[in-house]
Amino acid sequence: xxxxxxxxxxxxxxxxxxxxxxxxxxxxxxxxxxxxxxxxxxxxxxxxxxxxxxxxxxxxxxxxxxxxxxxxxxxxxxxxxxxxxxxxxxxxxxxxxxxxxxxxxxxxxxxxxxxx
Amino acid sequence: xxxxxxxxxxxxxxxxxxxxxxxxxxxxxxxxxxxxxxxxxxxxxxxxxxxxxxxxxxxxxxxxxxxxxxxxxxxxxxxxxxxxxxxxxxxxxxxxxxxxxxxxxxxxxxxxxxxxxxxxxxxxxxxxxxxxxxxxxxxxxxxxxxxxxxxxxxxxxxxxxxxxxxxxxxxxxxxxxxxxxxxxxxxxxxxxxxxxxxxxxxxxxxxxxxxxxxxxxxxxxxxxxxxxxxxxxxxxxxxxxx
Numbered sequence: 001x002x003x004x005x006x007x008x009x010x011x012x013x014x015x016x017x018x019x020x021x022x023x024x025x026x027x028x029x030x031x032x033x034x035x036x037x038x039x040x041x042x043x044x045x046x047x048x049x050x051x052x053x054x055x056x057x058x059x060x061x062x063x064x065x066x067x068x069x070x071x072x073x074x075x076x077x078x079x080x081x082x083x084x085x086x087x088x089x090x091x092x093x094x095x096x097x098x099x100x101x102x103x104x105x106x107x108x109x110x111x112x113x114x115x116x
Numbered sequence: 117x118x119x120x121x122x123x124x125x126x127x128x129x130x131x132x133x134x135x136x137x138x139x140x141x142x143x144x145x146x147x148x149x150x151x152x153x154x155x156x157x158x159x160x161x162x163x164x165x166x167x168x169x170x171x172x173x174x175x176x177x178x179x180x181x182x183x184x185x186x187x188x189x190x191x192x193x194x195x196x197x198x199x200x201x202x203x204x205x206x207x208x209x210x211x212x213x214x215x216x217x218x219x220x221x222x223x224x225x226x227x228x229x230x231x232x233x234x235x236x237x238x239x240x241x242x243x244x245x246x247x248x249x250x251x252x253x254x255x256x257x258x259x260x261x262x263x264x265x266x267x268x269x270x271x272x273x274x275x276x277x278x279x280x281x282x283x284x285x286x287x288x289x290x291x292x293x294x295x296x297x298x299x300x301x302x303x304x305x306x307x308x309x310x311x312x313x314x315x316x317x318x319x320x321x322x323x324x325x326x327x328x329x330x331x332x333x334x335x336x337x338x339x340x341x342x343x344x345x346x347x348x349x350x351x352x353x354x355x356x357x358x
Contacts, residue, residue, distance in 0.1 A: 007126030008133040015137020022142050030139045037132045044125065055124060062128055 028077075029070045032084050032091075036069040037062060039091040042098040049105045065091075208343065209266035213257050214335040215295045216302040218309070219328045220246075222318065223289035238285055239321055240271045240278045246314045246325075247271075250294050253308040257295040257336050261285055264339040281341065288323075293336050302330040 022030060040062040047053040069087045076083025152160070189195055205211050222238060247265060250258060258265040263281045271280045278285045296302040306327060309315065315325045 003122045004125040004129040007129035011130035011133025011135075012137045013133075014130075015134040016141070020138050020141070022138060024142070027139060027142045030135060030142070034132065034135045034139060037128065037135065041125075041128055041132060044128070048121070053121065055121065058128075059124060062131075 028084060029073050032069045032073050032087050033066045035088060035091045035095075036065040039095050039098070040065050042095060042102065046098045046101050046105075049102060209257065209264050209339045210343070212335065212338045213295060214333055215257075215297075216299040216330060216332050217255075217257075217293065217295035217334040218302055218306045218330050219334065220292040220294065220309070221289045221326045221328070222292070222323050223326070225319065225322045225324045237276070237321065238278055238290065238318075238323060240273050242314070242317060242321060243271050243278065243280075243285075245317070246292070249312055249314045250292075250305070250309070253312075254296050254301045254305045255294045256297055259293045259336045261287070261290050261292075262337060264337055266339050266343070268343055281339075293334050295334055295336055296330075299330065299332060306330045 040058070043061065044053065044058045047058070069084075069091065072087045073084035076085075202211070206213065243260070247258060247260075260271075260280050261283075263269075263283055265280070269281055271278065273279075294305065296305050306329065309327055315327075318325050
């Protein structure tokens with residue numbers, strides 16, 4: 001359980017220490033990539049809790065979602081339509097759903113533990 | 117199995133953390149708030165004013181020095197020499213000059229008569245006479261086909277080619293630029309040259325001379341080569357200040 005947290009902390013520290021700054025106009029892509037990554041992450045946690053976790057699905061979904069989101073944003077910029085909003089919407093809805101499922105599963109586990 | 121799963125989760129989390137950190141750095145510009153109170157502000161202002169007055173003092177002293185140096189330079193012998201040198205240079209024709217004057221153009225006569233008269237030659241003596249006439253009528257600086265005419269300029273025939281300063285005069289029309297002392301002098305020069313005999317003489321060489329109306333600003337190039345003095349020597353002053 002602690003290893004993912006460690007990973008998160010290490011990632012943040014590396015990001016802050018390396019002093020990388022991307023140009024302002026690309027921050028849109030990065031933000032949507034973060035959203036996609038978060039979505040995949042929570043999807044993975046949910047799958048893990050539901051015991052349907054598949055490594056290949058998780059890893060491929062992680063990179064594929066990021067690329068898809070970024071390319072969607074790119075396409076949107078070139079078409080003049082705010083297409084990244086579609087990605088934001090989709091990922092946002094899925095994020096909430098995943099978190100809701102995780103919460104329910106955890107609640108159910110906790111209550112069943114309490115009954116014991 | 118479980119450790120591998122955890123490892124993947126950790127890697128994903130690390131990537132997310134990395135991206136979040138970069139995004140955070142990119143988006144959030146650090147906002148520095150000014151939290152000084154009135155007295156601190158006053159003190160800072162005082163300090164800055166002190167620096168300002170110091171800087172002003174420095175500027176003043178530097179300016180004083182500058183004017184001192186300028187005065188010294190103007191009164192120095194080197195400056196006088198430099199002035200003289202540049203004066204002499206412009207007099208000798210080693211500098212570019214511009215001023216009011218007229219432009220004369222020599223072009224083959226055949227063009228107007230319709231006949232094909234081959235012309236690639238203007239006789240040096242005629243050109244010399246023209247220049248003499250121009251000088252007589254108030255020309256100060258002159259250039260023939262871009263070649264400055266100075267005191268040591270030779271116009272002569274070398275292998276049936278007329279050369280000025282060692283450069284052939286073959287291209288027609290030939291342009292002669294002349295500068296006079298003032299606009300009035302240029303006007304006078306223009307009028308006199310129109311009535312001049314030399315203009316008629318060019319007809320023998322199948323050349324015609326057209327004189328353009330005086331212009332206010334004509335530019336004449338500097339003499340390109342170095343002036344060689346072969347038979348001149350400075351006069352030796354007798355010893356004892358004689």
